[in-house]
Amino acid sequence: MAYVIAEPCIGTKDTACVDVCPVDCIHPRKDEPTYESETQLYINPVECIDCGACVPVCPVTAIFALDDLPEKWGNFTAINADWYAKKGIIPFIAALVAERRGLKAPPFSFLAAQ
Numbered sequence: 001m002a003y004v005i006a007e008p009c010i011g012t013k014d015t016a017c018v019d020v021c022p023v024d025c026i027h028p029r030k031d032e033p034t035y036e037s038e039t040q041l042y043i044n045p046v047e048c049i050d051c052g053a054c055v056p057v058c059p060v061t062a063i064f065a066l067d068d069l070p071e072k073w074g075n076f077t078a079i080n081a082d083w084y085a086k087k088g089i090i091p092f093i094a095a096l097v098a099e100r101r102g103l104k105a106p107p108f109s110f111l112a113a114q
């Protein structure tokens, strides 16, 4: 059962949790392109090993084990998981669009050749 980042992260987003996670399953990190545009960070439910190391370092108590997640933030389980579900397809589409516009070397030239 993965840990979940809930509403209090919004507007704080200091990445203290990223620095202590032993499996690098909290994103986006500050060095990732989507960091600025995201309102909060998200825990990858597949990669999280439930160690709990991120919980005490969060300055706004935004991280919860699934069983401890307050009911009012129950939707954040899906919000965290959905962010990773979308990650697979969005970079793919972005790269394809960039390629068609001639913005960078085409990683998907087999699809563009029509």
Ligand code: SF4
Residues within 6 Å of the ligand: 003, 020, 021, 022, 023, 024, 025, 026, 043, 047, 048, 049, 050, 051, 052, 053, 054, 055
């Ligand atoms: S519980 Fe452990 S593995 Fe899961 S996000 Fe927090 S630090 Fe990372």
Ligand code: SF4
Residues within 6 Å of the ligand: 005, 008, 009, 010, 012, 013, 014, 015, 016, 017, 018, 041, 057, 058, 059, 060, 061, 062, 063
């Ligand atoms: S430590 Fe808390 S507030 Fe900071 S990024 Fe992680 S979840 Fe958000």
